[in-house]
Amino acid sequence: MSDPRPRPLAARAGLAAFACFILALTSACDSGSSGNDSAASPIVDDDEAGTGSGWVSGVFLPASTFAAQCRDPRTGNDPRDDRPWPAIQGRPVGEHNWLRSWSNDTYLWYDEIVDRDPGLYDDPLEYFDLLKTTERTPSDAPKDRFHFTYDTEDWIALSQAGESAGYGAQWTLISRSPPREAAVAYTDPDTPAFDAGVQRGARIVSIDGIDFVNTNDQENLDALNDALFPESAGETHAFEFRDVGSETAHTVVLTSEIITATPVQHVGTVTSPAGATVGYMLFNDHLRTAEAGLIDAVRTFNAVPGGIEDLIIDMRYNGGGYLYIASQLGYMIAGSAATAGHDFERLQFNDKHPETNPVTGSPLRPIPFYSETEAAPSGRPLPTLDLRRVIVLTGPNTCSASESLINGLRGIDIEVIQIGEPTCGKPYGFYPTDNCGTSYFTIQFRGVNAKGFGDYSDGFVPNEGA
Incomplete structure (x- = not known):
């Protein structure tokens, strides 16, 4: 049985990047933003609009007041400790109130969140997208690029056992604009990609006949994204690759499976x-x-x-x-x-x-x-x-x-x-935090080493001459 204790998780690039992979081919991706945050909805000062949320700007009840009040309560047990999932019948506004209070308590930049009435939204994921800073860095990048969600069952499978749907190939994006370029970073052993002989470094030429390198049509981009990141086992797609050092391309048909990663x-x-x-x-x-x-x-x-x-x-x-x-x-x-x-x-x-x-x-x-x-x-x-x-x-x-x-x-x-x-x-x-079947990832801490250093938001730069 897996350890159910909460463990701090550094903000993984890969998780947030999955949803943005194809979008990033043609535009900037803010990893979870649903659009123009400041214009997403009118801001009101009380609950006179009749939303039923009980919202008062700047007043926050403990998140535990609203925990597990789910529009669709879960059944069954948490596989990490075999205890029943906590859930009572509720409405979306209950989930939104929990998100609002939880973010105000734990979000690293809580004082930079615009406080919006949770009763004005129908979808918890839409509301969560707004519960982050809209500030930008000196280079004009979003200050918070690491705000995202995961289905809790999928997250448990991935984080505990390294399991997720896929082919066993890890993709890496080299060039985001046409002529765009993506390659196979590596393959996991005993997976469809590995067994089919997909080579590390191979470039993607097309998928299901769609030109990966040059297409800009949104319908095609959506289809590419669906093929690259299948949601379940049993999805079959034809990938055209060009191996490193080769002038010709070849086609490999891959069917997704539940993959156990080999880290x-x-x-x-x-x-x-x-x-x-x-x-x-x-x-x-x-x-x-x-x-x-x-x-x-x-x-x-x-x-x-x-x-x-x-x-x-x-x-x-x-x-x-x-x-x-x-x-x-x-x-x-x-x-x-x-x-x-x-x-x-x-x-x-x-x-x-x-x-x-x-x-x-x-x-x-x-x-x-x-x-x-x-x-x-x-x-x-x-x-x-x-x-x-x-x-x-x-x-x-x-x-x-x-x-x-x-x-x-x-x-x-x-x-x-x-x-x-x-x-x-x-x-x-x-700390990935579950409520009503969704695990929410919101920045809660920064880390510093034994010398007190932690200022590397622009990354570590390779040694000169290396």
Whole structure:
């Protein structure tokens, strides 16, 4: 049975990006925005309009007052603890009131949310889209790009077991405007894409006869999006790929399945020109299932005669996930001596909660470098490499928990050599919170390392000359 305790989740790029993948081909995507926030609805000062919400501007009851008041109450049990889902018959306004109070209490920039009457909206997802800051960064990007939702059952399957519908191929967008370009970042073993011989680096030419490179028709873009990210198993689509180094394209018919992701792949060693033994692994996701793969990787490196002298971690496609996985990996890289007495990361919530975690209710304590296993069997010592430096391959999809790993190691003076492209810049995170079958992701904290540094909203830049 999975651990039901809330765990902080760094703001994963991959989750929010899925819904925006095709939209981003032709326009900017704000990851969840439903349009012009300021003009979405009239703002009124009381409930005289008869919405029935009981709304008074600036007055907030505790979110628990409205929790689990669902338009469509769930039946069955939560698979994480086998307890019945909490739910009573309610109306959409009950779900909206919960969102409003919960956001006001826990959202990092709660004082930048425009307070709107929840009774004016029919859809909780529409209302949630408005419960975020509309401020912009100096570069004119949205300040909050990480505001999104997941169906709770889908989120549990993905985060606990690494399961989701798909083909086993991870796509990466290279160029968003025609002639646009997208490629296969990697494939998971024993999946339709892997079994069909889909190659890492292959470019998408067309899908179901639709020109992926040049089409701008919205109907075609919608069809491409549906094919790239199937909602369920059993969906069949014809993909035309051009492999790296090839001038010709070939067609592969793929049928979606429920895919179990393999977060750690291609573990091995190479010998450098100087004769040093260098370890390499592709690390794609900070899911719970990554723990076992990371432990196996470290044991593989330790089994090499004389051990490894350097380690390369390829995180170019790692959008983040659970911070405790990043902390465990940091410990396994640096070892007990280097991490003793140091924090991996400290979480900072909004000014309503300077000393207490508003989600767990516990006193704020730093996240340590975890030295033991979390997954069953829990409490076992983690193996270590005791390295003084690590090499990381990064790109624009290297986000949040991956950046926390870089920042956490630098906080204890472990040299991190960064090669590739700048990371995405997400020093923020959240606790996925369920209500009425939807898991809501709203920015609740920022993270800083043992030296107090956490200002990397523009990303980490590769070492000069790397």
